[in-house]
Amino acid sequence: MINWERVGPALWQATLETVYMVSASxxxxxxxxxxxGVLLLLTAPDGLTPRRVVSSVVGAIVNMGRSVPFIVLLVLVAPITRLVTGTTIGSTATIVPLTIAAVPFFARLVEAALREVHPGKVEAARAMGASTGQIVRAVLLPEARPGLIAAATVTLIALISYSAMAGAIGGGGLGDFAIRYGYQRFDTAVTVACVVVLLIMVQLLQSAGDRLARRLAHR
Known part of the structure; x- marks a missing residue:
């Protein structure tokens, strides 16, 4: 049985730390x-401004960032984290590796969402003399809004998962709370409570993201 007078305030604080880390990153x-993501699309061989070298280099960096497991990334970027925040533990420090993990992940999703825009709309804008920047601002990004919302939702949920893993090295949040108050004290009920909170957060975010994406798609 969970002693909520003792655990409740700490669980709430851990939840707020998770929200802080995920929101900032x-x-x-x-x-x-x-x-x-826009750069990946524009410089691709079939993009508006093909740049083979730029596309290859940026694509390789993005792929490398996506391929490193987050728990390994936490260790690899520890010197950068310490340089930026002055420490490698705590919720603020965890924002650094979370961001490094999220940017390439989200960029690929952005590229995929932009590719879903009908080519005819891009060609029409080009025929009217629109510049590349104008096409991006007035055609690609507005038309891809439902896909971009879906991409942001997927990234948010991935960040919640990553933030929980960061608890293994004192990253704060619900993952750290589950380890210190649940696993290390052999209190399964506390661990289950953390999992339930994480599940609720994921479900709320997914529902909100799906609803917003559908609304934008129908406009």
Whole structure:
């Protein structure tokens, strides 16, 4: 039986830390991932401004970032994390590896969403003399909004999973709470409570993302 007077406040604090980590890293992923996804699309061999070398280099970097398991990435980027935040533990420090993991992941999803825009709309804009920047701003990004919302939803859910894994090395949040209060104290009920909170967060985000994507698709 969980002693909620003792565990409840700590569980709430851990939940807030998870929300903080995921929100901050997602905001950075949006700022960095959307331009990177656009760059991947534009410089591809079939893009608006093909650049084989740029496409190959950027694509390779993105693929490398996506292929490293997050638990390994936590260790690899520890020097960068310490340089940026002054420490490698805690919720603020965890934002650094979360962002590094999220940006390439989200960028590929952005590229895929932009590719779903009907080529005829792009060609029509080009025929009217629109520049590449104007096509991106006025055609590609607005038309791809449902796909971009879906991509952001998938990335948010992945970040929740990553943030839980960060608890293995003192990253704060629900993962850290489950390890310290559940696993290390042999209290399965606490671990289950953390899992339930994570499941609720994922379900709420997925439902909200799906609803918003459908609404934008019908406009």
């Amino acid at each position: 997602m905001a950075l992923a949006l700022v960095l991932g959307i331009p990177l």
